[in-house]
Amino acid sequence: MRNKKAPHISVAIDCIVFGFDGSDMKLLLIQRGFDPERNKWSLMGGYVDEDESVDAASGRILENLTGLSGVYLEQLHTFGSVKRDTNERTISITYFALIDIAKYKQQLSADYHAEWFPVNNIPKLIFDHNEMVEMAKKRLQYKAALHPVVFELLPEKFTLPQIQSMYDAIYEVNFDKRNFSRKLLSTGLLIKLNEKDKMGSKKGAFYYTLDKDKYEENLFKIFSLIITPDHLQF
Structure with missing residues (x-):
């Protein structure tokens, strides 16, 4: 039996960029600049070159389209439905x-x-x-319960209201303010700084920073208190 000729299939990268502005979770989109679907909203995307890995391609594409470099990127899933792209057969690896x-x-x-x-x-x-x-939203909820990568969404120093707003936005719920703060502080994984953010009120809110050494040692401690199984969807 003769070997079949390898089919031509393009490999693309699509980047789902989440950001946090201090109160709301945001998604970064661009307007597609070519046919088909010209001028319609799209994720950041492009093709993998023959001489590069998919990880390298994801960083290159994101920087070329947005100017962003050195940000946290994680591979999510491969989408390969036969007719997912109306232009040609394309497999997309999402980050x-x-x-x-x-x-x-x-x-x-x-x-x-x-x-x-x-x-x-x-x-x-x-x-x-x-x-x-x-799919990325569900993965983010899963990561937020188990891993410190979600602190990439926050500045190096943050207030308790900011971190609660972030978790409220990720899970699309309103955690009880008093219980959230109490449980968060009880972990001992936050370092209180001697300065306040006074933008929201005259009294102000103290800044905190994450004790990364303790966090790595107690990976599940902080969120086993705050996040319940009902909040996990992935």
Whole structure:
């Protein structure tokens, strides 16, 4: 039996970029600049070159389209439905990124009309990109319960209201303010700083920073108190 000729299948990267602006979770989208689906909203995407790995391609594509570099990127899933791309047979490897919007606000490229949208109010996206976003949201909820990577969404120093707002936004719930703060502080994993954020009130709120050494030693301690199984969807 003769060997079949290998089919031509393109490999693409799509990046789901989550950001936190201090109160709301956001998703970074661009307007597609070519047919099909020209000018429609899309995730950051591009093709993998023959001489690069998929991880290298994800970083290159994200930087080319947005100006962002050195951000947290993690591979999510491979989408390979036969007719997912109306142009040609394309397999897409998705990555999600977590950034502090304030830190990277000035780096965004204007060339591709990149714009932040509230995660719970995004427009209809091209192809299967809405499905990708939903999967990424569930993975983010899972990671938020088990891993410190979600602190990539926060500045190095943050207040208790900021961190609660982040978790409220990730899980789309309103955690009880008093219980959340009490349980969070009881872990001993936050370092209280001798300075306040007075933007919200005259009294102000103390800044904290994460004790990363203790966090690595007690990976599940903080969220076993705060996050219940009902909140985990992945």
